[in-house]
Amino acid sequence: MLRSKAFSLLKPIPLMSGQSNLAYKFIRPAIASHGHCCHRRSVDYRQRYKTHPGSAGGRTISAPQTKVMAEEELPGVLILDIGGTHGVLENLAALLKKHFRLITMKEFLQNKKEMSKKIQAVFVFECRPIIDRELLESLPNLKVIGNSGVGVDHLDLKMISSFGVKVTNTPHAVADSTADIGMALMLASARRLVEGCQIAVSPDTKYFAVDWLGVEVTRATLGIIGMGSIGYRVAQRARAFDMRILYHNRNRRRKEEEEAVGAHYCEKMEDLLQQSDFVMVVVSLTPETHKLIGKKELGLMKPTATLINISRGAVIDQDALVEALQNKVIRAAALDVTYPEPLPRDHPLLKLNNIIITPHIGTATVQAIRMMAEEAITNMLAVLNGQPIPSEVFPK
Numbered sequence: 001m002l003r004s005k006a007f008s009l010l011k012p013i014p015l016m017s018g019q020s021n022l023a024y025k026f027i028r029p030a031i032a033s034h035g036h037c038c039h040r041r042s043v044d045y046r047q048r049y050k051t052h053p054g055s056a057g058g059r060t061i062s063a064p065q066t067k068v069m070a071e072e073e074l075p076g077v078l079i080l081d082i083g084g085t086h087g088v089l090e091n092l093a094a095l096l097k098k099h100f101r102l103i104t105m106k107e108f109l110q111n112k113k114e115m116s117k118k119i120q121a122v123f124v125f126e127c128r129p130i131i132d133r134e135l136l137e138s139l140p141n142l143k144v145i146g147n148s149g150v151g152v153d154h155l156d157l158k159m160i161s162s163f164g165v166k167v168t169n170t171p172h173a174v175a176d177s178t179a180d181i182g183m184a185l186m187l188a189s190a191r192r193l194v195e196g197c198q199i200a201v202s203p204d205t206k207y208f209a210v211d212w213l214g215v216e217v218t219r220a221t222l223g224i225i226g227m228g229s230i231g232y233r234v235a236q237r238a239r240a241f242d243m244r245i246l247y248h249n250r251n252r253r254r255k256e257e258e259e260a261v262g263a264h265y266c267e268k269m270e271d272l273l274q275q276s277d278f279v280m281v282v283v284s285l286t287p288e289t290h291k292l293i294g295k296k297e298l299g300l301m302k303p304t305a306t307l308i309n310i311s312r313g314a315v316i317d318q319d320a321l322v323e324a325l326q327n328k329v330i331r332a333a334a335l336d337v338t339y340p341e342p343l344p345r346d347h348p349l350l351k352l353n354n355i356i357i358t359p360h361i362g363t364a365t366v367q368a369i370r371m372m373a374e375e376a377i378t379n380m381l382a383v384l385n386g387q388p389i390p391s392e393v394f395p396k
């Protein structure tokens with residue numbers, strides 16, 4: 001009952017744009033307990049994320065230190081997740097509790113009058129919860145929405161900003177784990193890992209009766225569409241496989257960044273599509289990238305090529321993809337993201353054997369979710385303390 005009440009606050013909105021520019025050159029704000037200036041300390045994030053020039057990822061995000069305060073003194077944070085996280089959020093509660101008074105949606109709805117005054121921040125744990133006007137109107141002291149994750153297409157940035165509320169995201173914390181899932185999908189699809197597993201466990205099949213062959217990733221051409229921090233990390237990994245790396249991006253990376261991973265810029269996405277054996281989509285979802293890969297683009301790809309998507313489902317026209325896979329216009333696809341998530345059980349994509357689909361697990365690692373929470377906490381505290389905000393996302 002309470003759950004369904006909470007859900008009534010969350011209703012779908014049209015896809016919206018919005019993405020931080022993944023800037024890395026920020027100084028971590030001096031962290032003090034909220035409202036008090038103690039233990040001020042600045043940490044240059046470039047020291048922490050110095051794996052390569054221009055990279056914005058890192059492995060050592062650590063939550064800021066806060067003076068121990070009584071719970072009532074701490075700013076309230078409303079925890080917004082849609083459930084189904086199997087205790088993950090509970091594990092993050094201890095981290096959040098060091099800096100905030102945690103308020104669940106259930107507590108908020110039970111005692112709206114008192115709670116609404118306390119809530120200064122909303123922590124969004126999954127990329128599905130929707131923050132609507134009704135919720136914002138009921139939180140007069142809200143200053144920041146700390147999104148745990150890089151993609152903010154589930155948030156109506158213009159509407160949120162009209163309430164004077166800031167939105168932040170966590171581009172650094174997600175970079176490695178998301179790049180890893182891209183590599184995992186590419187390798188799994190190339191070597192038909194899922195089919196291999198099915199054969200190995202099937203009682204009906206002779207163990208070695210594999211009547212098909214995979215393809216090799218080594219020395220193949222990888223085309224990366226979207227060379228932000230995740231795309232760049234994919235390139236770093238692909239280099240170890242001696243891959244020829246092409247990329248297409250709104251903005252060309254610096255020469256030294258290209259050289260560091262041996263990546264070649266394709267001004268036209270068409271050139272990348274025509275030349276690549278593996279095409280990996282790593283763009284954020286915006287109105288410009290909605291259905292970026294459709295029938296025409298799939299038609300430009302080699303019949304031996306594989307499409308990998310680790311960004312958002314809606315950047316690919318799924319009907320066109322079904323048709324392309326059915327008609328062998330391309331060899332295969334490997335998707336960590338779909339539209340919607342999960343796909344309805346009778347969706348034609350689930351009936352194909354030249355596809356691998358994982359349930360949006362790019363950041364589903366012990367390390368990533370912790371780093372995401374820590375990065376989100378740092379962002380939210382910076383807003384509440386009036387300090388420079390490491391990763392603010394602006395409406396376009």
Ligand SMILES: O=CC(=O)O
Binds near residue numbers: 127148149150362
């Ligand atoms: O999907 C994951 C993210 O947006 O970081």
